[in-house]
Amino acid sequence: MRTSGRTSKRLTINQKYSLTGWGFLAPAAILICVMNFYPMIQALVLSFQTGIGNNLQFGGLSNYARLLKDPVFRTALVNNFVYLIIQVPIMLILALILASVLNIKDLKGKGIFRTAIFLPCCTSLVSYAIIFKTLFSYDGYVNTVLMNLGLISERVNWLSQEGSAKVIIILALIWRWTGYNMVFYLAGLQNIDDSLYEAAKIDGANAIQSFFKITVPMLKPTILLTTIMSTNGTLQLFDESVNLTGGGPANSTLTMSHYIYKASFEYNPQFGYAAAMSYVIFILVAILAFVQMKVGDKR
Amino acid sequence: MKRVKKIAAYLFLTVASVISVFPLYWMISAATNNSTDVLGGRLLPGLHLIENYKELILQQNVGRSFGNSMFYSCTLSLLSLLVCSIAGYGFEVYHDKRKDTVMSILLLAMMVPFAATLIPLFKLFTGLGLQSTWIAYILPTISTPFLIMLFRQSTRTFPREIIEAARIDGLSEIKIFAKLYFPTMKSTYAAAMTVTFMNAWNNYLWPKVIMMSADSQTMPMMVANLSAGYSIDYGVLMLGVLICSLPTGILFLILQRSFTNGILGAVKG
Numbered sequence: 001m002r003t004s005g006r007t008s009k010r011l012t013i014n015q016k017y018s019l020t021g022w023g024f025l026a027p028a029a030i031l032i033c034v035m036n037f038y039p040m041i042q043a044l045v046l047s048f049q050t051g052i053g054n055n056l057q058f059g060g061l062s063n064y065a066r067l068l069k070d071p072v073f074r075t076a077l078v079n080n081f082v083y084l085i086i087q088v089p090i091m092l093i094l095a096l097i098l099a100s101v102l103n104i105k106d107l108k109g110k111g112i113f114r115t116a117i118f119l120p121c122c123t124s125l126v127s128y129a130i131i132f133k134t135l136f137s138y139d140g141y142v143n144t145v146l147m148n149l150g151l152i153s154e155r156v157n158w159l160s161q162e163g164s165a166k167v168i169i170i171l172a173l174i175w176r177w178t179g180y181n182m183v184f185y186l187a188g189l190q191n192i193d194d195s196l197y198e199a200a201k202i203d204g205a206n207a208i209q210s211f212f213k214i215t216v217p218m219l220k221p222t223i224l225l226t227t228i229m230s231t232n233g234t235l236q237l238f239d240e241s242v243n244l245t246g247g248g249p250a251n252s253t254l255t256m257s258h259y260i261y262k263a264s265f266e267y268n269p270q271f272g273y274a275a276a277m278s279y280v281i282f283i284l285v286a287i288l289a290f291v292q293m294k295v296g297d298k299r
Numbered sequence: 300m301k302r303v304k305k306i307a308a309y310l311f312l313t314v315a316s317v318i319s320v321f322p323l324y325w326m327i328s329a330a331t332n333n334s335t336d337v338l339g340g341r342l343l344p345g346l347h348l349i350e351n352y353k354e355l356i357l358q359q360n361v362g363r364s365f366g367n368s369m370f371y372s373c374t375l376s377l378l379s380l381l382v383c384s385i386a387g388y389g390f391e392v393y394h395d396k397r398k399d400t401v402m403s404i405l406l407l408a409m410m411v412p413f414a415a416t417l418i419p420l421f422k423l424f425t426g427l428g429l430q431s432t433w434i435a436y437i438l439p440t441i442s443t444p445f446l447i448m449l450f451r452q453s454t455r456t457f458p459r460e461i462i463e464a465a466r467i468d469g470l471s472e473i474k475i476f477a478k479l480y481f482p483t484m485k486s487t488y489a490a491a492m493t494v495t496f497m498n499a500w501n502n503y504l505w506p507k508v509i510m511m512s513a514d515s516q517t518m519p520m521m522v523a524n525l526s527a528g529y530s531i532d533y534g535v536l537m538l539g540v541l542i543c544s545l546p547t548g549i550l551f552l553i554l555q556r557s558f559t560n561g562i563l564g565a566v567k568g
Contacts, residue, residue: 024389028385029386031441037411046419116316119319119323119551122497131325144340257414
């Protein structure tokens, strides 16, 4: 008894290192469990409850049944997917092209161009939403310029028409995030050996061919990373919907997160219903990330 | 032909840069003009900066919001860097099968949308009476899988021999981290600092929900309030936007070089 107690107290050097490792990662791991995983489980429980405020009772799948019939939720879901399908590819392709052009060897002033293109990322989401809202407002700068150029005969209400309001959100998103993704591609491009491009050139490949045959395949992990990040971000859009368009006109720019916020904190608080909606986002994010990783592995 | 290509490249980059910078330039110049000039389409800087500032501090408690945002963001960034870097280091240096499993479980948290944890977190913090406190602002986002991963990847570039040598010299594990790893990985820390501070400063949904008292208002909340009124003074509004954008802009310009290097280290691994 005594001897076994003594030997278990004296750890081997490797066990000691292993324990130190656990100690180092414990605070971060515990925080993630308490602040992410545990609330996630609570949200799942909540999504089976119905009622107003804290007055909740078990409702089974009724929140999920309600989701299927809720036209506002459907609109928000479609909006998120419109942003995802149109904005993410345009932005990522643009970022990739910008990064490859900035990677051309004997180009001067690269630093300035890079800084300028990244600069939009320094503005807060609220700030840039308000800048775009002001630029495109009825008496805003865009209308003034178009009027002066004679391109429109009277001011256009960009933000209160369904189509143009969506387009402006997409434009704003591209403006804000292209530089951010470009930095990831620039970093990835530094790992590609120049000799690959030179060899391709000797073999008679032109710039476009080497872009598709060398740049894109070599950057695959980075492209995958940025795609997953952007998909995730787009499905969670909130600030732009709130501050640029207020979700309107007639919910045509409303995002799922914005609707969840409204259901929880603006109308009579319906926490259970909001939790059910948030699980839809979670499942979509998980499925899309899984699909993207599978597709990324294959190519 | 080569010259044509080069000119095309310059042209492309110039157009992209102008589009990127123009709305920012417009915002800065609008902050120095009065509302009528802003709406009239004036692009040149004006002389109304001080007037706008006086009007802004009359409408909103700018000092308080700025101070709040600064305090929350700095505290959050420092704690976040500490907690996540030591975890990333721990995962890489002492890695074994079980720690790798824990890491992949933690990575799953990347997929957890904030909207899903919003309501339980709201209930948790209000239940503890912590609404409108800095603790509520920072606690949910101190530990992020993204930062842990960034540090874990970057630790791969940190030579193992240094650790072995330091152990022979009798340095404790925590000292190896603090005295050898920390100073060597400056560019990773700079990149992490830039990303974390920007996220902390720009955070909007969570503060909007949990920072209920007027005294705990942050800069993005203040700017959103400014733009929500019926008669908006655009010069004043843009000055608010400008002040809200300055700290993150300045931080990026200072740390820009290390930021790119830090991301490079992460993408390489």
